[in-house]
Amino acid sequence: EVHLLESGGGLVQPGGSLRLSCAASGFTFSSYAMSWVRQAPGKGLEWVSGISGGGGSTAYADAVKGRFTISRDNSKNTLDLQMNTLRADDTAVYYCAKAQTYINTWSDYWAQGTLVNVSS
Amino acid sequence: DIEMTQSPSSLSASVGDRVTITCRASQAISNYLAWYQQKPGKVFKLLIYAASTLQSGVPSRFSGSESGTDFTLTISSLQPEDVATYYCQNYNSVPLTFGGGTKVEIK
Numbered sequence: 081e082v083h084l085l086e087s088g089g090g091l092v093q094p095g096g097s098l099r100l101s102c103a104a105s106g107f108t109f110s111s112y113a114m115s116w117v118r119q120a121p122g123k124g125l126e127w128v129s130g131i132s133g134g135g136g137s138t139a140y141a142d143a144v145k146g147r148f149t150i151s152r153d154n155s156k157n158t159l160d161l162q163m164n165t166l167r168a169d170d171t172a173v174y175y176c177a178k179a180q181t182y183i184n185t186w187s188d189y190w191a192q193g194t195l196v197n198v199s200s
Numbered sequence: 201d202i203e204m205t206q207s208p209s210s211l212s213a214s215v216g217d218r219v220t221i222t223c224r225a226s227q228a229i230s231n232y233l234a235w236y237q238q239k240p241g242k243v244f245k246l247l248i249y250a251a252s253t254l255q256s257g258v259p260s261r262f263s264g265s266e267s268g269t270d271f272t273l274t275i276s277s278l279q280p281e282d283v284a285t286y287y288c289q290n291y292n293s294v295p296l297t298f299g300g301g302t303k304v305e306i307k
Contacts, residue, residue: 127294187246188255190245
């Protein structure tokens, strides 16, 4: 059974940094792309970033490009999102999701979500 | 970026009703469209991918169709457990984009 468990969310001041992690189990992690998607309070979904199974290909939404870095450790089955220079509009629940072979594919499993609150 | 316009934003229907939710893409995306269900306090659930392929384990009352850049999610007979918010997602290219969501309630 596929499990995705996130950690690392919390309260951070504007301009600060935070690192989210997602621990995966129940599938061959290195064979699948992974994504981060966020949902601001009372809003819809926004794709944030994706990474290929091998980690060699990454993609970002314009809103986070240059501030966020996605990475993965296939030896530990973990996915990370390093978030720097955080802004109030980054406040959201962040979800990691398992995609298919490529970044631009559907996500068949999602984690529960972790709240990132950027506030002074 | 490809914009996904989803309608309606909310609907209320009776148990047993046929419910239709629509997503329109701002440009051609072939059949690269997925539908997700979000129940309160629950993880997102994939319902349909490739516009009309039902994900394993999803009840057959859910179906998807496409006509050009218009995509439809249909619940053939609404059940109480279908109360949720539904989202479409374009995955034709990055950035992946979502519709604004449709909140489905029971009348």
